[in-house]
Amino acid sequence: MRFVYELLVIGAWTLGFFSGDSMANLEIDHVHHAYGPKKVLNDVNLRVEAGQLVALVGPSGCGKSTLLHAILGTHPPTGGVVRVAGEPMLRPSRDVGIVYQHYSLYDFLTARKNVAFGLMLNETSAPYRFFNYPGWLRQRAEHLERADELLDKVGLTAARDLYPSQMSGGMRQRVAIAQALIMKPRVLLLDEPFGALDEATREELQLMLLQLYEENLAAIAANEPPPYTIIIVTHELNEALYVSDRVVGLSQYHTDGANGATIVYDRPAPRFKPGEPKDLAKFVQQKNEMVEAVFSESFAKDHRRYVTFWEEYEKKAATAVGA
Ligand SMILES: Nc1ncnc2c1ncn2[C@@H]1O[C@H](COP(=O)(O)OP(=O)(O)OP(=O)(O)O)[C@@H](O)[C@H]1O
Ligand SMILES: [Mg+2]
Structure with missing residues (x-):
């Protein structure tokens, strides 16, 4: 096979x-x-x-x-x-996405919001979020759903509501990888991603x-x-x-x-x-x-x-x- x-x-x-x-x-x-x-x-x-x-x-x-x-x-x-x-x-x-040895997550966002963050910035602008609030809410729900799929893929379903300070180094690196993958890059670069683990x-x-x-x-x-x-x-x-x-x-x-x-x-x-x-x-x-x-x-x-x-x-x- x-x-x-x-x-x-x-x-x-x-x-x-x-x-x-x-x-x-x-x-x-x-x-x-x-x-x-x-x-x-x-x-x-x-x-x-x-x-x-x-x-x-x-x-x-x-x-x-x-x-x-x-x-x-x-x-x-x-x-x-x-x-x-x-x-x-x-x-x-x-x-092209990249993940470094030291995670670069937003400390004030949970795992799923960290993962969804890039999509939110990329697909909506501040005026759009302000003037089309219902549309934005709908889109945000889609982004979070997609973030959950990615967290599932990297084995972090149970940790989706944790903040970075509540996670281990390995969990943070998984979130960082999910954060990069959600953008569907043609090429994902990992620069010594597991070096600190x-x-x-x-x-x-x-x-x-x-x-x-x-x-x-x-x-x-x-x-x-x-x-x-x-x-x-x-x-x-x-x-x-x-x-x-x-x-x-x-x-x-x-x-x-x-x-x-x-x-x-x-x-x-x-x-x-x-x-x-x-x-x-x-x-x-x-x-x-x-x-x-x-x-x-x-x-x-x-x-x-x-x-x-x-x-x-x-x-x-x-x-x-x-x-
Ligand atoms: N911004 C910079 N300005 C000047 N020299 C630099 C700069 N960045 C890297 N270098 C030099 O270029 C060379 C290659 O650096 P680079 O970081 O790409 O190597 P590396 O193979 O990733 O090393 P490591 O395995 O230690 O991570 C090194 O000699 C480094 O000192
Ligand atoms: Mg290097």
């Missing part, structure tokens, strides 16, 4: 079927970034299709957050272009990501566009390999590293179903490969050697068609 799903996913991506108007959800095209004289990103290229869950890893300070901010549109790159659904990202938009809570949130990915697979099987495209930055290589279907390594350790970091690793990750045992043996070889290719200063720097994600998928798709 799992194999059938995988084939569907491969087929969908290979044909570009789910990428909206047959465009990649995200295209990073020859992106460079410098802060004054300091060169941080050097010719970064990446194509992410709808439904992919990409883990982004790299040495501390290599430019992962810088790349996320370029995708978000708050800090467009100093060279090259980032496109989301074909549109250059020159300013923040509803198409204890191990058990972290595992629960990893499971939540696997569940979102299952929704993608179910959508693809039903011939519908997968709802979530996610890029997660993490320092934990086990986490990167466990939650994602693709691991990307950004690093300054390559032949042109003096001019900034580039992508030196891009390969499929092993897939896990929610509840399936986290078999670390499945990771060991790939983890060692990543440590060498991304984190080792002395590794031979043919930086294209492990940038093989699309090649590997196309090969798999060709084998599947020929089988």
Whole structure:
């Protein structure tokens, strides 16, 4: 069954079927970034299709957050272009959402009102709320209903009326993720979202990501566009390999590293179903490969050697068609 799903996913991506108007959800095209004289990103290229869950890893300070901010549109790159659904990202938009390590909730709003808040700002203006009060009340009820659906998805139904000060760190991060998802972003960015959480809570949130990915697979099987495209930055290589279907390594350790970091690793990750045992043996070889290719200063720097994600998928798709 799992194999059938995988084939569907491969087929969908290979044909570009789910990428909206047959465009990649995200295209990073020859992106460079410098802060004054300091060169941080050097010719970064990446194509992410709808439904992919990409883990982004790299040495501390290599430019992962810088790349996320370029995708978000708050800090467009100093060279090259980032496109989301074909549109250059020159300013923040509803198409891209972000969740950081430290939650950014409104302390004076309950969980459900925090989640609904973005929709309220986006879909109604202050004059509208004042002059069309009944219409606004109706809309607010819809927003809260939608917030409840999202809270249900992130496992927080029972906590919907709690304020942030009454929640644990893990609960707050779930609310922050629901808050981002309610805007239906084409791409959701997670910048070390579980970094401040204890191990058990972290595992629960990893499971939540696997569940979102299952929704993608179910959508693809039903011939519908997968709802979530996610890029997660993490320092934990086990986490990167466990939650994602693709691991990307950004690093300054390559032949042109003096001019900034580039992508030196891009390969499929092993897939896990929610509840399936986290078999670390499945990771060991790939983890060692990543440590060498991304984190080792002395590794031979043919930086294209492990940038093989699309090649590997196309090969798999060709084998599947020929089988
Ligand atoms: N606003 C800024 N002005 C100047 N330099 C900056 C700015 N923001 C980041 N940098 C520098 O750019 C480099 C990349 O920073 P960035 O935060 O993107 O790295 P990172 O990979 O996210 O690191 P970490 O893993 O520690 O979060 C670092 O050397 C950092 O000091
Ligand atoms: Mg960072």
